[in-house]
Amino acid sequence: MRLLAFFLAVLLGAVAGEWLARQRGEHEFAGRWNGRGPMIAFVSGLGVFAADLQGQTPEEFVATTRLREDGGGETSPAEVERISRALRGQFADEKQYRASLRSGSLTSEGLRAAISETLAGEQALEQQITNAASVSPAEVARYYSQHSEDFVLPLRLHLRHIFLAAPAGSAAEIVQAKEEAMTEILRKLRAGGDFATLAGAISEDESSRDRGGDLGWIAAARTPAEIFDAASRLPANAAPTLIRSHLGLHAVQVMESRPPRALSLAEATPEILATLSAGKRKTALLARQKLLAQAGGFIATAQKD
Secondary structure: OOOHHHHHHHHHHOOOOOOOOOOOHHHHHHHHHHHHHHHHEOOOOEEHHHHOOOOOOOOHHHHHHHHHHOOOOOOOOHHHHHHHHHHOOOOOHHHHHHHHHHHHOOOOHHHHHHHHHHHHHHHHHHHHHHHHHOHHHHHHHHHHHHOHHHHHEEOOOOOOOHHHEEEOOOOOOHHHHHHHHHHHHHHHHHHOOHHHHHHOOOOHHHHHHHOOEEEEEEEEOOOOOOHHHHOOOOOOHHHHHEOOOOOEEEEEEEEEEEEEEOOOOOHHHHHHHHHHHHHHHHHHHHHHHHHHHHHHHHHOOOOOO
C-alpha cells in the first residue's frame, strides 16, 4: 500500500521533475504555486513538499526515494504489472492517466522501471531487516522468565446453546413470547430431547445452528461477560440452564471445561519470537531509514503557514 501511494504521488506530480530549478527559493515558490503546500525538506537539491509525503514522515519519504536508487533485490514482472494496473485504476480514464504521466515527466515504461527499482530496493531492505531481526533461543528464554505472568491460558469452556433473540429494548410482548418459548425448549431438553436437533430447528444463532448449537472452546476475552460468568459456574454435562444476556435468551450447556494453566516455554515460543522480532524489525527499519535519509542529503526546512 505504501508503494502504491508513493507512485500515485509520482503520477500526480508530487515528485519534483528535473526541469525544476535547483534553488530552494524557486522550489518553494513552485511548490506553493502548484498546490503542493510548503516545502518541508530539501533533498539532494530537490524540494520535498507536504503533498509529497502521502502519510509518510520526511525521513521515510527520502528513504523510499533512496531505495529506488540503491536497488539490490530481484523484482517480479507480475508484481510490477499489478502495481502499474492499480495505479492506472486510480484515474477516471486513459486520458486523465496519460495527462498525469506527462505532468510528472513520465512515460508508462518509465513508470514501470521506477516501480521495479523501488521493489528491488524494498526487497534489499527487507533482507537487511530480516537479518537484524533474528532472535536467539537465549533471548526467548530470558523474555519468558521475565514475563511469565503473560503466558497463562485462561479458563476455557466448551459450550453449546440454543438462542432466542430478545435484545435490550424489545417490546414486552416479544420478550414474553420468547420467554415462554425458551421455557418449552428447556422442558424438552430436560425430558431427554436431543440438543443438536432442537438447536438446528429452533436456535436463532445462525453461526452455531448448523453445528447443533456448538460454540466451541471459548474464553472470557471473546465472550459476553454475562454469558461466560454464568456458564463458568455450571458443572460440565449438567442439564441445560437459562442464561439471559443483552442479546436475548440462551439455553446453555457446558460440555467440557479446562482450568487456567501456565504455558510452557515451548508453547510460548512462537508468540515470544513474533514479539521480539517485531521490535527488532522496527528498530532496524528506523535506523536504516535514518541512514538512507542522511545519504540522500536530507535537510529539514522550517514549515511556513
